[in-house]
Amino acid sequence: xxxxHQTWTLFKVVASLSSLALLTSVSGLxxxxxxxxxxxxxxxxxxxxxxxxxxWRVHDDNRPRPKVVSPGRTSSTPPADAxxxxxxxxxxxxxxxxxxxxxxxxxxxxxxxxxxxxRKGDIFTKEVFGDFQLHVEFATPAKVLSNSQGRGNSxxxxxxxxxxxxxxxxxxxxxxxxQTSALYGWKPPLVNASRPSGEWQTYDIIFEAxxxxxxxxxxxxxxxxxxxxxxxxxxxxxxxxxxLHKKPAKYVRHAAQGPIKLQDHxxxxxxxxxxxxxxxxxIHDN
Ligand code: MG
Numbered sequence: 001x002x003x004x005h006q007t008w009t010l011f012k013v014v015a016s017l018s019s020l021a022l023l024t025s026v027s028g029l030x031x032x033x034x035x036x037x038x039x040x041x042x043x044x045x046x047x048x049x050x051x052x053x054x055x056w057r058v059h060d061d062n063r064p065r066p067k068v069v070s071p072g073r074t075s076s077t078p079p080a081d082a083x084x085x086x087x088x089x090x091x092x093x094x095x096x097x098x099x100x101x102x103x104x105x106x107x108x109x110x111x112x113x114x115x116x117x118x119r120k121g122d123i124f125t126k127e128v129f130g131d132f133q134l135h136v137e138f139a140t141p142a143k144v145l146s147n148s149q150g151r152g153n154s155x156x157x158x159x160x161x162x163x164x165x166x167x168x169x170x171x172x173x174x175x176x177x178x179q180t181s182a183l184y185g186w187k188p189p190l191v192n193a194s195r196p197s198g199e200w201q202t203y204d205i206i207f208e209a210x211x212x213x214x215x216x217x218x219x220x221x222x223x224x225x226x227x228x229x230x231x232x233x234x235x236x237x238x239x240x241x242x243x244l245h246k247k248p249a250k251y252v253r254h255a256a257q258g259p260i261k262l263q264d265h266x267x268x269x270x271x272x273x274x275x276x277x278x279x280x281x282x283i284h285d286n
Pocket of ligand 1: 265
């Protein structure tokens with residue numbers, strides 16, 4: 001009986017070992033087959049026609065592949081190549097208009113514009129940028145104390161010149177070119193995608209810096225695309241120049257790069273999770 005039991009156990013061991021070997025060899029064969037079929041796919045072509053106006057052929061195998069950027073966990077989380085402008089802890093990346101320290105309140109993971117009595121003024125990034133993609137989150141005051149332009153007014157003022165308006169535009173009748181995500185004084189947003197007062201909202205702003213030639217002639221306007229809470233509100237819209245109040249905008253020549261300014265409009269606006277990616281749009285020129 002004992003011998004029979006031992007033989008049976010031995011048989012089971014041999015059987016399981018051989019099925020394991022079989023499985024391993026089958027999966028080995030499978031991955032080999034997958035590799036083989038992968039190898040058969042061309043990675044590109046060198047005999048296709050040229051793309052009109054381009055030095056590259058259609059599906060050109062010699063065309064440089066894009067640089068890899070590790071994305072964030074969500075579209076609000078900074079990707080690997082982003083410069084973090086505010087992570088909820090301090091204003092070390094910001095300054096005031098005179099170059100001194102930025103004095104807005106920092107608490108609970110956000111920055112807040114101080115009260116009107118303790119007004120500290122606009123703040124600017126210390127670093128300057130050219131073409132970029134900017135992510136900003138903001139919350140207007142939960143308690144509505146005023147109306148029109150007095151409700152949660154601030155602004156993302158690119159280069160300190162081109163304002164993408166920030167306002168509490170939730171059930172707020174104010175002029176169209178002053179609503180949130182308007183290019184202030186010029187283009188209303190395509191739609192009003194505002195969340196209720198006090199809720200966190202997002203801006204994703206893509207900006208192309210204007211260009212002047214050596215003679216001082218404007219050869220490219222400033223363009224911007226804005227997604228407000230993930231909804232497109234400005235589509236590669238040209239600015240008409242430096243944003244002004246009650247007057248049409250006007251271009252004033254400036255350097256190729258500039259800071260991002262957040263406006264102190266005396267309303268206790270909150271901002272958090274601000275990051276920026278510089279863009280090399282020239283990659284698409286060739
Ligand atoms: Mg404003």
